[in-house]
Amino acid sequence: MLKYQQIALDIERMIETEQLKRGVKLPVLEALMKEFEVSKSTITKALDLLEKKGVIYQVRGSGIFVRGHKRKGFLSLISNQGFKDSLEEFDITSEVLELKIVQPERYVRDALDLPEGAEAHYVKRIRYINGKTLCVENSYYSKELIPYLNKEIVTGSIFHYITEGLKLQIGFSDMYLQVGKLTEEEAGYLQLKSGDPKLSAETIFHLNNGKPFDYSMITYNYEQSQFYVQSGSYLR
Amino acid sequence: MLKYQQIALDIERMIETEQLKRGVKLPVLEALMKEFEVSKSTITKALDLLEKKGVIYQVRGSGIFVRGHKRKGFLSLISNQGFKDSLEEFDITSEVLELKIVQPERYVRDALDLPEGAEAHYVKRIRYINGKTLCVENSYYSKELIPYLNKEIVTGSIFHYITEGLKLQIGFSDMYLQVGKLTEEEAGYLQLKSGDPKLSAETIFHLNNGKPFDYSMITYNYEQSQFYVQSGSYLR
Structure with a gap:
């Protein structure tokens, strides 16, 4: 240290x-x-x-x-460390449902500033917190910026691999949140009922050179969705 | 300018x-x-x-x-300007249900760093966006820091009054989010059904001298809950 x-x-x-x-x-x-x-x-x-x-x-x-301390039991919603920084307090694990290289659709390419035909890693995971389903996640990582991913990496913290393994610096992110009702498919992954409340977060993460590297769509289990959002002095 | x-x-x-x-x-x-x-x-x-x-x-x-531009139709979730900065894009109005001076309970006093018996303005409002219910809000403003509020002020933007009328500078905020189901009372205010999804936000706003001045609990109508959260370089 x-x-x-x-x-x-x-x-x-x-x-x-x-x-x-x-x-x-x-x-x-x-x-x-x-x-x-x-x-x-x-x-x-x-x-x-x-x-x-x-x-x-x-x-x-x-x-x-x-500043005051955040309350215990709340996850930091906008953390460029993924949930990794919460690992001391929470036991977060991942189950990888899919990991493959795809040529993403237009809306993903737009988010990641990719030309037609460019490749991306597609990752689908269920994440668990203290043994309960926390969220189901669909993410696309630009293959140009993140050339290699494997099951071991995506079972753990992808952001940890990016910062420690690839020595890339994560910059800023733009997140879009919506509250709605779970579809039957989402409910299945989260072990909830279709129509139950959900929080959906769509995020574009950028490296600190301004390049977007990760487009992720996450649907949270409302029973585990306790988030902490801290506004900084940059809003002054 | x-x-x-x-x-x-x-x-x-x-x-x-x-x-x-x-x-x-x-x-x-x-x-x-x-x-x-x-x-x-x-x-x-x-x-x-x-x-x-x-x-x-x-x-x-x-x-x-x-940076990219935020998508249209999303409200900024953590803005120390209240919704005021969204007013160009949205038509936001308020209906004041209650405005009175109270001696708040313990949990509010803790949030606002107030001693027992201290007074606060209690404000209950329904806010509308483009004519639809956006949220129901219960807020407590420390009377020591914000000595005076009236119905005209709270019908508009309280934060605008604080920064322009009182010339106070707003500092940082801590927000706690939870997703859940509407109670019957909340559903009534929001013109939704009991059990419908809701987003609840509990926020403590501080002046830039570190003093907490506003403790607010907001329940959002999920149908209008499209939020934008931007992480800044301070997370780098």
């Missing part, structure tokens, strides 16, 4: 144990540099990491504040 | 008309300064505004890229 990650962890623990309470203003940079005996750039990196994790909130010209 | 806002608008129009396409890298700062004949700080402000609006995407050390 790098120094700045250790400092971020130390500060996070102080927040978890409420030595630092929600709404409290953190000491100024100079005081933090002195306390941790590190350079300004190390402290800045630690604070940037904490802000990305939603643990603190930086206000330009005003200071750095402690 | 300030110079940087005008530049932001000019760039946004170039994106809308696809003179600048999704995924394209913007010219470097120096070139933009030259093109618009302004200082570096003006260009930087314009780009920051565009990033906040989700129109561009800045990658440190790599460049600035054009």
Whole structure:
């Protein structure tokens, strides 16, 4: 673990144990540099990491504040780490129903900026949380950007493979949510009844060079659908 | 309109008309300064505004890229402007069912960091989109931070009053989403059937000094629940 990650962890623990309470203003940079005996750039990196994790909130010209902790039992809805970041708290597993290379239809090509005839990995999975069905997922990965996938990779975290195995950096995502009623097919996968409520999420994930690499359609089991959405300071 | 806002608008129009396409890298700062004949700080402000609006995407050390446009017909789910920013596209109105000062219960006080006996404005509204029920909302506003509300204000945009009338700056928010089935009472407000799907959103909004000022519980009509959620570069 790098120094700045250790400092971020130390500060996070102080927040978890409420030595630092929600709404409290953190000491100024100079005081933090002195306390941790590190350079300004190390402290800045630690604070940037904490802000990305939603643990603190930086206000330009005003200071750095402690944010509240998310409630237990809620999954982060927009996480570019897939559900991987929730694995400490939840036991998430995947059952792969299909993995094949396809020439996707127009709407998928549009989402992924692919020319006609381009290839993509198609992945269909059921995901389980603590042994219950969480969602059924249909995803398309651009083969140009993600040349190789196999069953082992898609049984685990595909995003983990992309960032750690391929060393690609994930950038931003656009998600479209809709609430509706389960079709009979979806209900079958989720072990629910046709007509039960559902949350559908359609997401386009981009690498940090702006290229879309994953188009995914997920239907969630409403009984397990407890999500946390954090708006950041970028909305200020 | 300030110079940087005008530049932001000019760039946004170039994106809308696809003179600048999704995924394209913007010219470097120096070139933009030259093109618009302004200082570096003006260009930087314009780009920051565009990033906040989700129109561009800045990658440190790599460049600035054009993001795609959100699809029409979707409301932004996490907007610290309430629905106000959607008003160009949608016709959103409110029917105020209740507006009164209360001493809120424990769970509301916890969310708003209020001591026992503290007062809050309680607002119950039905919101309509293009003439159809969009949601039923129960909100509590800390009276300490928002001393005054009246029916005229809550019939319009409360957030607009807070930012323009009180000149307060809205900071971050924490939202908890759940999908479930409508109760009979909720169904009545939304003109739906008991047992129909619903999306419930519980949100704590904070000012940019870290203080929570609004705790709101919203139940959405699933037929109108089409939401857009944009993850920003802060998740990188």
